[in-house]
Amino acid sequence: MLEKENTGYTRIAKWLHWSMAFIWMVSWGLGILATHWRDTLNPQHELTFLHKALASTLLLLIVARVTWRLKNPPPALPESMSALAKRGAMIGHILLYAIALIALPLSGWYWSSVADKPILVAGLFLLPPLVDPAPDLYDLAKYIHTWTSWFCGALIGGHLLVALKHHFVDKDNILAGMLPSKKRRVK
Ligand code: HEM
Ligand code: HEM
Numbered sequence: 001m002l003e004k005e006n007t008g009y010t011r012i013a014k015w016l017h018w019s020m021a022f023i024w025m026v027s028w029g030l031g032i033l034a035t036h037w038r039d040t041l042n043p044q045h046e047l048t049f050l051h052k053a054l055a056s057t058l059l060l061l062i063v064a065r066v067t068w069r070l071k072n073p074p075p076a077l078p079e080s081m082s083a084l085a086k087r088g089a090m091i092g093h094i095l096l097y098a099i100a101l102i103a104l105p106l107s108g109w110y111w112s113s114v115a116d117k118p119i120l121v122a123g124l125f126l127l128p129p130l131v132d133p134a135p136d137l138y139d140l141a142k143y144i145h146t147w148t149s150w151f152c153g154a155l156i157g158g159h160l161l162v163a164l165k166h167h168f169v170d171k172d173n174i175l176a177g178m179l180p181s182k183k184r185r186v187k
Contacts, residue, residue, distance in 0.1 A: 008075055008177040016065045017178060020058060024100065024156070027055035031149060052112065053123045058105045060121070066097065078172045089162075096159060100152040106130070107148050111141035 009017070034047035041047060077086050109130045112119050116133035118126055167175040 010072065012068065013072065013074070014178060014180065016061070016068065020061055020065065020101065023054055023058060023061070027051055027058070028149065028153060028156075030054065035146075049120070049123075052108065052119045053121065055105055055108060056119050056121045056127055058101060059109065059127070062097075062101050062105070065101075075177060078174065080170065080172055092155075092159065092162070095155060099148065100155055104145070104148050104152050107141070107145040111138075111145045114138055114141045 030047055030051040034042045034045075034051050077089060081089070109119065109127065113129035113131045114134045114137045116129075121127050163175045163178075166172050
């Protein structure tokens with residue numbers, strides 16, 4: 001992943017980041033509510049439907065985001081960051097893309113496919129099954145999606161804490177560079 005010398009993320013990068021971050025965080029919350037408050041909040045699987053309808057849009061958005069990102073490198077990280085911290089940031093971002101934004105939605109798609117349950121993307125159209133129905137793989141698929149979702153919850157929690165640390169402790173402008181209409185100054 002190349003870095004270009006400039007200030008702040010572009011408007012398109014911010015839109016892609018914040019729209020997908022919003023969808024992601026709401027989907028995560030809906031998944032937890034649907035599963036752990038099933039009897040009280042999800043008796044007719046309404047929340048499961050919402051969870052799948054919303055989260056599955058990430059499968060389409062990620063194609064646009066990765067295509068765009070490969071042609072549009074992010075801004076340079078501040079000089080105040082050590083080489084190790086810069087490498088950590090790069091690895092963190094790769095994990096966010098690979099696991100939170102690609103593997104997790106794929107694992108949900110896989111689970112619904114083996115369970116022979118429909119996914120209505122944004123409530124509008126059916127996603128074709130990823131694999132044939134396979135009741136014997138149901139438990140494995142559930143296990144993968146559940147544990148990947150908890151791992152990703154920790155990953156996003158860490159991502160948020162690091163962003164806040166940059167802002168309040170290191171006082172650099174990494175967070176400002178991702179906020180609306182703020183440019184990141186190159187130190
Ligand atoms: C195509 C996309 C996805 C599909 C089809 C899908 C499907 C499902 C299904 C069927 C459940 C079980 C709900 C229930 O038992 O009522 C579930 C749970 C869950 N999903 Fe997804 N999911 C998808 C994407 C995502 C994404 C992107 C996230 C994270 C933002 C996520 C996070 C969760 C969580 C946290 C749970 C609850 C896990 C637990 O503690 O048991 N899912 N998902
Ligand atoms: C309130 C929550 C969030 C905050 C404050 C936040 C903040 C940030 C900031 C400041 C950056 C730029 C980091 C840098 O230049 O080194 C960034 C990048 C990134 N964030 Fe978030 N983020 C949040 C939620 C999320 C969520 C939920 C996801 C996806 C599941 C996500 C995925 C990413 C990715 C993939 C990048 C790398 C962008 C790139 O360079 O292509 N973020 N985030």
